[in-house]
Amino acid sequence: MPVNKSFMxxxxxxxxxxxxxxxxxxxxxxxxEINTKLDExxxxxxxxxxxxxxxxxxxxxxxxxxxxxxxxxxxxxxxEYLYSGEFHFSYSALTVEEAEKLSKMVILLQExxxxxxxxxxxxxxxxxxxxxxxxxxxxxxxxRFEHHTIQRGMKEYFNKLFAAIxxxxxxxxxxxxxxxxxxxxxxxxxxxxKEYHNRWYLIGRVVGKKDVITLAIDRIEQxxxxxxxxxxxxxxxxxxxxxxxxxxTVTNHKSPELVKVRVSKSQVPYFETQPLHxxxxxxxxxxxxxxxxxxxxxxxxxxxxxxxxxxxxxxxxSPKYLREELCKKLEQALxxxxxx
Numbered sequence: 001m002p003v004n005k006s007f008m009x010x011x012x013x014x015x016x017x018x019x020x021x022x023x024x025x026x027x028x029x030x031x032x033e034i035n036t037k038l039d040e041x042x043x044x045x046x047x048x049x050x051x052x053x054x055x056x057x058x059x060x061x062x063x064x065x066x067x068x069x070x071x072x073x074x075x076x077x078x079x080e081y082l083y084s085g086e087f088h089f090s091y092s093a094l095t096v097e098e099a100e101k102l103s104k105m106v107i108l109l110q111e112x113x114x115x116x117x118x119x120x121x122x123x124x125x126x127x128x129x130x131x132x133x134x135x136x137x138x139x140x141x142x143x144r145f146e147h148h149t150i151q152r153g154m155k156e157y158f159n160k161l162f163a164a165i166x167x168x169x170x171x172x173x174x175x176x177x178x179x180x181x182x183x184x185x186x187x188x189x190x191x192x193x194k195e196y197h198n199r200w201y202l203i204g205r206v207v208g209k210k211d212v213i214t215l216a217i218d219r220i221e222q223x224x225x226x227x228x229x230x231x232x233x234x235x236x237x238x239x240x241x242x243x244x245x246x247x248x249t250v251t252n253h254k255s256p257e258l259v260k261v262r263v264s265k266s267q268v269p270y271f272e273t274q275p276l277h278x279x280x281x282x283x284x285x286x287x288x289x290x291x292x293x294x295x296x297x298x299x300x301x302x303x304x305x306x307x308x309x310x311x312x313x314x315x316x317x318s319p320k321y322l323r324e325e326l327c328k329k330l331e332q333a334l335x336x337x338x339x340x
Contacts, residue, residue: 007058007061007062007065009038010034010038010054010058011062011065011066011089012089013033013034013037013038014030014034014062014063014066015066015072015089016037017030017033017034018074018081018082018083019083021082021083024080025080025081025082026079026080026081027079027081030059030081031054031059034054035054063081066089070087070089070090072087072089073085157217157220157223158193158200158217160223160225161190161193161202161217161223162193163225164190164223164225165190165191165192165193167230168230168231168232168233169190169225169226169227169229169230170188170189170207170226170229170230170231171187171188171190171223171224171225171226172185172186172187172188172223172224172226173185173186173187173188173215173220173222173223174220174221174222174223175215175219175220175221176219176221177219178219183221186206186207187206187207187208187226187229188202188204188205188206188207188215189205189206189207189231189233190202190203190204191203191204191205191212191233191236191238192204192236192238194214194238194242194248196248196302197247199216199217199218199248200216200217200218201214201215201217201248202214202215202216202217202220203215203238203241211252211253212236212241212250212252214248214249214250243278244256244279244296244297244298245297245298245300245302245303246276246277246297246300246303246306247300247301247303247305247306248302249300249301249302250298250300251298251300254298255298256279256296256297256298257296257297257298257299257319258294258295258296258318258319259294259295259297259299259303259316259319259322260283260292260294260295260316260317260318261292261293261295261307261314261315261316261317262286262290262291262292262293262314262315262317263290263291263292263313263314264290264313264314265288265289265290265291266313267310267313267314268289268290268291271291271293276293276295276306277295277297279294279295279296279297280293280294280295281293281294281295292317299319299322304322304325304326304329307322307326308326308329308330311326311330
């Protein structure tokens with residue numbers, strides 16, 4: 001029996017109906033449910049008059065296909081259709097190579113825990129495992145991400161924010177800044193969710209304002225989706241927006257500056273294989289093996305923190321004000337941690 005994608009959609013929905021044993025499935029209710037599900041998936045062309053749905057011949061073709069190709073124990077008792085025994089339908093239009101690639105992707109997804117969106121996806125992962133017959137049993141690990149305590153606000157708001165961004169829906173936020181301790185409410189256009197150093201941030205724009213800003217998710221007190229208020233991102237591109245900076249902080253009206261640092265000989269290979277920024281260039285090599293690196297970058301808190309982390313193996317050459325600021329911080333750190 002020739003099978004196309006449209007027919008398989010109907011077969012899958014038919015099977016899903018019979019798997020729900022708590023409901024009585026007659027020919028009429030099955031056809032109605034299949035048509036409803038197809039309509040929800042956009043299977044009917046909205047530009048035309050809605051189709052009357054699957055025909056009687058298609059209905060019986062589905063039953064015949066499942067019985068002949070999968071030995072499905074479909075019975076009809078007094079007009080009620082049901083599976084008379086255990087049956088798990090499995091269909092894959094994937095090649096072996098595609099299935100292997102998908103299995104690796106599923107393993108990767110299983111490591112992305114910690115937020116409710118991933119918890120919601122567990123059932124989908126299980127279904128993927130069943131559909132392509134992936135071998136994911138056991139405790140063998142291929143990849144491991146660094147995990148920390150779940151950030152405040154992730155379980156409560158991640159799904160809402162994800163949905164709002166995906167549908168370009170305006171939201172109302174109650175946000176409390178650590179500096180002031182005062183909570184404020186405002187309407188917001190959410191553009192992007194971004195993770196940095198195991199903290200999640202929301203990038204977007206306050207309604208009525210021009211500048212794109214960054215909000216920490218753990219400072220959000222409440223979120224309301226304003227479902228009838230869609231928006232456009234006005235050409236916002238994450239790659240371009242973050243291209244001139246390190247980390248999460250971007251100052252909209254600040255231009256990149258040329259930062260030069262001298263790196264100790266022993267650390268040069270590390271900085272070459274893992275550049276501080278995409279703009280990193282080697283300006284020169286010193287006689288002792290040290291190297292002079294330059295960065296065309298916006299000077300923000302995240303860059304300063306990164307330079308402080310490497311303070312024992314680098315020297316900030318320019319700009320002078322950055323060198324002086326880091327020097328003061330190091331002097332204070334030495335006073336705070338002086339061994340008595």
